[in-house]
Amino acid sequence: MTALQESLKAVAKGRTVISVDAMGGDRGPATVVAGILLSAKANPEIAFILHGPKDELERLIGRKHNLAGRIEIRDATDVVTMEDKPSHVVRHGKATSMWSALESVRSGEASACVSCGNTGALMALSMMRLRKLEGVNRPAIAILWPSRNPQGFNVMLDVGADIRADERDLLQYALMGAAYARNGLHLELPRVGLLNVGTEEHKGRAELKAAHDLIAANEVLGKYHFVGFVEGGDIPGQRADVIVTDGFTGNIALKTGEGTASLIGDLLKEAFKFSLLSRLASLLAYTSMIRLKKRIDPRRVNGGVFLGLNGTVVKSHGSADATGVSSAIKLAFQLAQSGFSERLAARIATTDGSALTGAAEAVEIKDHAE
Amino acid sequence: MTALQESLKAVAKGRTVISVDAMGGDRGPATVVAGILLSAKANPEIAFILHGPKDELERLIGRKHNLAGRIEIRDATDVVTMEDKPSHVVRHGKATSMWSALESVRSGEASACVSCGNTGALMALSMMRLRKLEGVNRPAIAILWPSRNPQGFNVMLDVGADIRADERDLLQYALMGAAYARNGLHLELPRVGLLNVGTEEHKGRAELKAAHDLIAANEVLGKYHFVGFVEGGDIPGQRADVIVTDGFTGNIALKTGEGTASLIGDLLKEAFKFSLLSRLASLLAYTSMIRLKKRIDPRRVNGGVFLGLNGTVVKSHGSADATGVSSAIKLAFQLAQSGFSERLAARIATTDGSALTGAAEAVEIKDHAE
Numbered sequence: 001m002t003a004l005q006e007s008l009k010a011v012a013k014g015r016t017v018i019s020v021d022a023m024g025g026d027r028g029p030a031t032v033v034a035g036i037l038l039s040a041k042a043n044p045e046i047a048f049i050l051h052g053p054k055d056e057l058e059r060l061i062g063r064k065h066n067l068a069g070r071i072e073i074r075d076a077t078d079v080v081t082m083e084d085k086p087s088h089v090v091r092h093g094k095a096t097s098m099w100s101a102l103e104s105v106r107s108g109e110a111s112a113c114v115s116c117g118n119t120g121a122l123m124a125l126s127m128m129r130l131r132k133l134e135g136v137n138r139p140a141i142a143i144l145w146p147s148r149n150p151q152g153f154n155v156m157l158d159v160g161a162d163i164r165a166d167e168r169d170l171l172q173y174a175l176m177g178a179a180y181a182r183n184g185l186h187l188e189l190p191r192v193g194l195l196n197v198g199t200e201e202h203k204g205r206a207e208l209k210a211a212h213d214l215i216a217a218n219e220v221l222g223k224y225h226f227v228g229f230v231e232g233g234d235i236p237g238q239r240a241d242v243i244v245t246d247g248f249t250g251n252i253a254l255k256t257g258e259g260t261a262s263l264i265g266d267l268l269k270e271a272f273k274f275s276l277l278s279r280l281a282s283l284l285a286y287t288s289m290i291r292l293k294k295r296i297d298p299r300r301v302n303g304g305v306f307l308g309l310n311g312t313v314v315k316s317h318g319s320a321d322a323t324g325v326s327s328a329i330k331l332a333f334q335l336a337q338s339g340f341s342e343r344l345a346a347r348i349a350t351t352d353g354s355a356l357t358g359a360a361e362a363v364e365i366k367d368h369a370e
Numbered sequence: 371m372t373a374l375q376e377s378l379k380a381v382a383k384g385r386t387v388i389s390v391d392a393m394g395g396d397r398g399p400a401t402v403v404a405g406i407l408l409s410a411k412a413n414p415e416i417a418f419i420l421h422g423p424k425d426e427l428e429r430l431i432g433r434k435h436n437l438a439g440r441i442e443i444r445d446a447t448d449v450v451t452m453e454d455k456p457s458h459v460v461r462h463g464k465a466t467s468m469w470s471a472l473e474s475v476r477s478g479e480a481s482a483c484v485s486c487g488n489t490g491a492l493m494a495l496s497m498m499r500l501r502k503l504e505g506v507n508r509p510a511i512a513i514l515w516p517s518r519n520p521q522g523f524n525v526m527l528d529v530g531a532d533i534r535a536d537e538r539d540l541l542q543y544a545l546m547g548a549a550y551a552r553n554g555l556h557l558e559l560p561r562v563g564l565l566n567v568g569t570e571e572h573k574g575r576a577e578l579k580a581a582h583d584l585i586a587a588n589e590v591l592g593k594y595h596f597v598g599f600v601e602g603g604d605i606p607g608q609r610a611d612v613i614v615t616d617g618f619t620g621n622i623a624l625k626t627g628e629g630t631a632s633l634i635g636d637l638l639k640e641a642f643k644f645s646l647l648s649r650l651a652s653l654l655a656y657t658s659m660i661r662l663k664k665r666i667d668p669r670r671v672n673g674g675v676f677l678g679l680n681g682t683v684v685k686s687h688g689s690a691d692a693t694g695v696s697s698a699i700k701l702a703f704q705l706a707q708s709g710f711s712e713r714l715a716a717r718i719a720t721t722d723g724s725a726l727t728g729a730a731e732a733v734e735i736k737d738h739a740e
Contacts, residue, residue, distance in 0.1 A: 233632075
């Protein structure tokens, strides 16, 4: 055990250690430290390793009471910017805070990593340093989407790890998304839907029809219920708990949903400013609005989870404020506590055989299982 | 001139004739007739040809004052259902109200057609009966999306005519979408954006990069300004007036946006029901809410326009109520009045040469133009 690891052991004291990249977010390290402070206050079971320029971070942390003895700083002088190309970061990013943050998960010092930085670079570095799970071809980014389901959210993936996905990738997304819904949303038998332009089986692209058959055939082994094709309106709906799609479509759907929600929010504010009466109404409506905001506030469900890697990585929104950063840390903590990464690896290993066989053979396996 | 045409001439009396399919909507012909009645009251310049089972339609119309002398019924006994496959309707749909409604545009009796029926069947029949515009490979469906722009809406296409689109199709969508924005939203030089997962030029699929160059190269001939790649958040945003994408992505974005808006609306209602105070607030907020609802109510911007055909076809939402049907009729009327179909044909004919040449050659054309 190195001196560094000894010191960390003292910091952790049985706590769950989360590795946090202080840099790369739109609002800078002060916001990340503020988010850590919120998390530390709310949950005494978390300890932190914070990565970035040591002097600056020490100044920001200062003598904050709640962090005393629960945080360790790892000096990293370079920063991955939003403009950096992933391929460049993979080759030249060794001195960055992002690299350092992932390293703590790789070495086993931390149970999960949180970063607000460049998504493409974070995924590329994660794949290189943590490696893909045995049996996974393309890792995916999963998010929680506010929905009409009792659990309040649906899992949607991939929202942007890779713009391509063939039928076997889509099957793996179904397996990984279902595992996330079991561990993150506590659903015993998550309902999986495959995103398409119609619910009829004859609709859509050829690879979607192949994926339809493959996902249907692996229901039992994957421990999910397949509801077939779903449409865009079902992402916030109640027909499925897990929505599976490729990263191109998923990313556009995610940003369209965010943009639409934000437009409605602004129009609502405008509507309430219109007259004296509506201003009065908005005062009275204040608590209702706060309640609604809590329900759909993207800051409270902040964090895309990278699935399919040896280790848990949570990507916080680049523009996250302290509340947003704290939500991402909470998510990382919950996933670490549930042993999600190990469970997912086991699930993929079990289904690996059928996942990599064709639909016809998989159907056979299913028939035997029933 | 046949007896039928003579009788129509008497009905039209210088009015703009809109051909309406009474059948195929989720709410049945009574709702369509109610929508026609709203339109007739609001606008004395419209006359109607209504297609469907004559006896039923006559009963529904009865002695409605505003429709007297302004509507003619064409008997059509068959109905296209939402479940019918487009290929089946094309082969066996001659006796349907949808076929009959398109026939009135084909023959020149009506200036535009409105239907609430099966989208796929309506597009397939429209392509067969009205034919594609010279130079257009794939027609597209364009909708108006509430946005932050001064005009209140952005044009988005294709939202589901075809799940495929190569770079030349995407260029044609840019041309057609810009023409729609000029005629429908009165924008002299519409800003066109190409939907992608990032705004950097190196991102996205190969066909999108090719389309990027092709659309950029045809700015001058197409009379639009190209802003490059845009993201899902820009669909309701202010970076572009026209959003171009393939029909798979566009359909999923549209339904995701609708689903998200509808979820927020329902949660808002719920929030206001929570306590006595919030109920009181909702009473006071009533006019603000109505104002907001008017701004984003999908019924008030109801109608996907089929672009790239010889004739104007407006697809109303299948679940449209009377207000929705009336909005679709209004849109058809406005497009007919502006001579949109003829202008679009002229625009496509002008740009046809460059549209069908490769990107490299098109770049050359642009260089000469500058």
